[in-house]
Amino acid sequence: MDPDALSLEVRRAQAGDADAFAALYRAHVGRVHAVCLRLEGDPAAAEERTQDVFVRAWDRLPGFRHESAFGTWLHRLAVNVVLAHRRTEWRRDLRVTVVAEPELLESPRLSPDPGIGVDLDSAMVKLPPGARAVFVLHDIEGYGHAEIAEMTGIAEGTSKAQLFRARRLLRKALDR
Amino acid sequence: MTSQRPDDDETFLRSHISDLPQSIEPPRNLWPQIEARLTPRARSRTRPVLLRLAAAIALVALSSAVTWSLVRRSGPVVTVATAPVDRAQLARLARAGDVMKEGLGSSSLAPETRAILARNLVVIDSAIAESQRALDADPGSPVLADLLRAAHRQRVEFLQQAARLPRS
Numbered sequence: 637m638d639p640d641a642l643s644l645e646v647r648r649a650q651a652g653d654a655d656a657f658a659a660l661y662r663a664h665v666g667r668v669h670a671v672c673l674r675l676e677g678d679p680a681a682a683e684e685r686t687q688d689v690f691v692r693a694w695d696r697l698p699g700f701r702h703e704s705a706f707g708t709w710l711h712r713l714a715v716n717v718v719l720a721h722r723r724t725e726w727r728r729d730l731r732v733t734v735v736a737e738p739e740l741l742e743s744p745r746l747s748p749d750p751g752i753g754v755d756l757d758s759a760m761v762k763l764p765p766g767a768r769a770v771f772v773l774h775d776i777e778g779y780g781h782a783e784i785a786e787m788t789g790i791a792e793g794t795s796k797a798q799l800f801r802a803r804r805l806l807r808k809a810l811d812r
Numbered sequence: 813m814t815s816q817r818p819d820d821d822e823t824f825l826r827s828h829i830s831d832l833p834q835s836i837e838p839p840r841n842l843w844p845q846i847e848a849r850l851t852p853r854a855r856s857r858t859r860p861v862l863l864r865l866a867a868a869i870a871l872v873a874l875s876s877a878v879t880w881s882l883v884r885r886s887g888p889v890v891t892v893a894t895a896p897v898d899r900a901q902l903a904r905l906a907r908a909g910d911v912m913k914e915g916l917g918s919s920s921l922a923p924e925t926r927a928i929l930a931r932n933l934v935v936i937d938s939a940i941a942e943s944q945r946a947l948d949a950d951p952g953s954p955v956l957a958d959l960l961r962a963a964h965r966q967r968v969e970f971l972q973q974a975a976r977l978p979r980s
Contacts, residue, residue, distance in 0.1 A: 644941050651934045654850065661843055666835030673836055683838055690846045756828040775822075775829055803821035810828060 646706045650697045657697075661690055664707060668714045674772045675718040677761045685721060689714045715777065719787055722765065759809040763802055770795050771802035898957070905964035906940075912971035921977060929974050936970060939963045 642663065648656035668689050673682035693710055700709055760768055769788065773779045774795070779787070781795040788795070916929070943960040950956055 644937060647934045647937055648941070651931075651938065653938075654847065657850075658843060658847070661846065665842065666837045669838045670834060670836040679839070683840075683842060686838060687842050687846050687849065690842075691849045691851075694850050756825070756832060775825065776832065800821075803825055806828075807821045807824050810824075 642706065643702075646697075646700070646702075649694075650700060657690075657694060660693075660706070664710055665690075667707065668710060671711065671714050671772070671777065672718055674757070674760060674776065675715070675722070675769055677763070677765065677768055685714075685718050688721070689717045692717055711777075715773070715787070719769075722769070723789065756806065756810065759806050762809065763805055767798045767802035767805065770798040771806070774799050775803075902957070902960055902964060905961065905968060909964060909967040909971060912968065912975060916971060916974055921974075925977060932970060933967070936963065936967045940967065 642660075645656045645659045645663075649660055665686065669682060669686045672685040672689065673679065676682045676685055689710070693713055696713070700706070760771065763771065770784055773784050773787070774781065781792045781799075784790075784795045785792045790798075913933070921929070940960065940963045943956065943963050947953065947956040947960050
């Protein structure tokens with residue numbers, strides 16, 4: 637959908653036009669589902685969160701001020717929806733001290749079947765939830781540690797440590 | 813325990829990250845479930861807005877229909893005014909509106925005023941979109957061209973009035 641048509645659909649959806657909102661769904665569902673899938677690490681949960689994101693977007697559209705692109709706004713909303721849903725679980729996991737955790741690097745969770753190649757998306761699924769969240773937010777979505785700390789309610793240092801942990805685990809999985 | 817340095821891990825993963833697809837379609841269409849969950853409150857708001865939209869479209873359509881009927885009655889002089897669909901003129905009107913709207917975006921109007929303007933623009937923009945769609949379906953229709961031109965002019969006049977509003 638070209639930007640002008642998209643902008644028009646956004647305005648129509650803001651005015652309550654469900655058909656226009658369906659067009660926005662079709663244009664953006666792939667990106668929203670991708671971020672939900674990577675943060676959740678589970679296809680069924682990702683589908684549920686994707687639905688939640690669009691329902692929330694419908695409710696919040698009247699307040700959308702066009703100060704950023706609709707896609708950017710929706711993407712941020714998707715991250716917030718998943719974070720809000722997983723906050724308790726992730727906080728628990730994110731509090732784990734990570735730098736000196738050699739046993740985690742040998743974790744069976746990251747051991748794929750012998751002889752089977754692993755891509756990054758598959759390897760991420762097997763990360764501990766907190767480490768996966770920080771890795772997705774920082775290395776894939778481009779958020780800084782300060783933003784991640786604010787969004788997840790952890791300390792910046794914890795975010796950095798979790799990123800170190802995630803990268804190390806992923807490299808180990810992908811190197812096999 | 814691996815002996816690689818953290819920077820090596822980052823470099824190693826960078827190429828894998830750049831290969832990741834930005835978009836992953838869900839395995840099934842989620843829209844029916846989403847549509848079923850759209851709140852009644854949000855849906856109920858659509859009715860007055862749509863009514864306003866319909867009223868705006870009807871107003872523009874009525875004025876165009878009247879214009880067209882007058883044009884038909886008055887003979888050859890007006891045939892010139894309506895015969896070819898002047899797409900360049902339509903584009904100029906659209907551009908003029910866009911420029912004015914952009915200028916308005918950076919002005920210091922009160923938030924409440926901006927909200928009112930935005931709501932009204934949604935109605936007018938929707939009328940333009942509807943007219944444009946109709947003209948695309950019937951590109952040679954002078955009536956539809958008039959309808960679209962009138963909607964664009966309505967937008968420009970509205971934005972001109974908005975530009976004259978006192979700033980906060």
